[in-house]
Amino acid sequence: MRRLAWHVAKLAEIRDETPTARTLVLDIPGWPGHLAGQHVDVRLTAEDGYSTQRSYSIASAADGERVDLTVQRVADGEVSPYLTEELRPGDELEIRGPVGGWFVWRPDGTRPVLLVGGGSGIVPLMAMIRAREQAGSRTPFRLLYSLREPGERYYAEELRKPISGLDVTYLYTRVVPDGWARPAGRVTVADVNTGGWPAEFRPECFVCGPTGFVETVSDILLAMGHDATAIKTERFGPTGG
Amino acid sequence: MGFISRGFRGRPRDEGVKLPPGQYLVHDFPVLSAGPTPRVPLDRWEFAIDTEDGKTHRWSWQELMALPSETPTVDLHCVTKWSKLGTAWKGVSLDTLFADVESSAEYALVYSYGGYTTNLPVEDLLDGKAWITYEFDGEELAPAHGGPARLLVPHLYLWKSAKWVQGIRLLNEDWPGFWETAGYHNYGDPWREQRYQGD
Known part of the structure; x- marks a missing residue:
């Protein structure tokens, strides 16, 4: 080999x-x-x-x-x-x-995709968004991006421009922009329900972020009826230096 | 002269600590798993050893608790590069669980609640090298770390220490598990830096 x-x-x-x-x-x-x-x-x-x-x-x-x-x-x-x-x-x-051959999205995938990123957990999810763009894929994507405050957004310019078939929802946990409807706070069932896909659509779910975040989001997805095998996770510990 | 990273000095070396190649020391306990954390109620929990002849040995939670326990203190090495030294566990030695198992199989496929699998040679489970653990650091093992019970095989990379362990299937032929079919090394010895296939 x-x-x-x-x-x-x-x-x-x-x-x-x-x-x-x-x-x-x-x-x-x-x-x-x-x-x-x-x-x-x-x-x-x-x-x-x-x-x-x-x-x-x-x-x-x-x-x-x-x-x-x-x-x-x-x-x-x-x-x-x-x-x-x-x-x-x-x-x-x-x-x-x-x-790593597990936490991957392939452009020939046709199931809707839910991306849920916490903090720097956005990075591999952004690769998926870019791969979708590059392939001209029309697979519907939804991104839930949880972060402390607007100044911590990665790829802010790129995600600001509308991308056909991609919905982006920011979930701020500490500080929100002026006039922002959602109060600052951690991700909730309502957030995943509103910004995600119904379980009947059988989406592929990719969840990446700190351990606590990934645990919370994957528990929410399970409670919403998503199949455990459709939920792929990647966790960043507080270490990693 | 090999490759030098310009301007990189690294942390002060602790000469007293010897880590496998490419590893660095952590003091917390990072969590890595590929999917949601399964929750297994203890009254439905069961651990099994399935032999190559189709015979199954089963233990309920109470039966596992009734077995003599050991308290190994071991070093952990994760393929994602962190090592954690001197971790304290409590659990039942696989030698105890295998005491009445008749088998000449050389390979084991460990399977978990939630569908995870990992493979290793049977000999790596025996002779005081592996445990079914249910306590970490004096506390019951948290679900994120594999509770109620996880396999502990500390001489191999930590993905071999299957969380939420449900059973061990004994096989005459090697059957690669979850990460082993996803590009990771079939054996996973940290001291030989067997991270990926072909290492």
Whole structure:
């Protein structure tokens, strides 16, 4: 069996998403392509030979040798401060992947799709939205995006423009924009009921975010009658650095 | 000279701690699972070992609790790179559960409430290497961490320690489980960094 190879990626461009999160646009010679929802392993090696790895979700649809990762800086993290503050265009990174064959959406899917993201959990869901666009798919998508405040939105410009067949609902947990109808608060049954799909439509559900968020949303989906096997989850712990 | 990440220094090294390659230390307990957390009422909970001859050994929750327990303190290594050292568990050794099981099967497929599966050689379940656990850190095991009971096989990556364990099927042929068919390594030894197929 062929081993997943380490590739040397070059940072082509940096896009700031929020004051603490940035998208790294990487060129990876020999990249085999990926499915929306997959992730990569990043390996950093210090001059004394010390080496450490982390996993990051891919934010982009497959596009030749170009891969976007969006990295949230974790305050006391070891790797994310390096990736979000130190790394400059032209720098190189070791990357292995793509990894994960479960939390993926394929453009030939025809069932409606419900995406529920909490915080940086939006990243693999954005790859699915982009893969749908890229494929010209008309599969109906609904996105519920839970985050603390408007300033923490990733991909704000891209999601502001209407995309045919994609409904986007923001669920703010701490601070809402002026005149916003929904009071600030955590995701509720009413939110998923209003912004999601009825269980009879048999949607594919992708839920990604911190553990508590994923537990809450998947319990709500089960209570609404969605089939457990149709609910795919990916959890980000508070660690991950 | 291998690859160097310009400007990367990393955390101060703790020379006293030896981790498998590519792993980093955490002090909390991250949760990773592929779907919703199943809730299994204890009065309907059951654990089974199914042999290759079609014989099934079953234990109710009360029967499991009545078996002699052990309190292993072990290190956990998750394929997503975190390691957690010195975790304290309480559970029943698989040696105890296998005591009356007659089998010459070499392979085991572990299955869980909620449909999860994982495979490993039978020998990795025996000789004090694996437990059916129901307490973590002196508390009953939380559903998100696999409660009421999970398999604990700490010498392999943590996806082998199936949460919400329901039973073990003994097989004459290896039968890859959930992550093993999704690109992860069939055996998963963290010290040999067997993360993905072909590693």
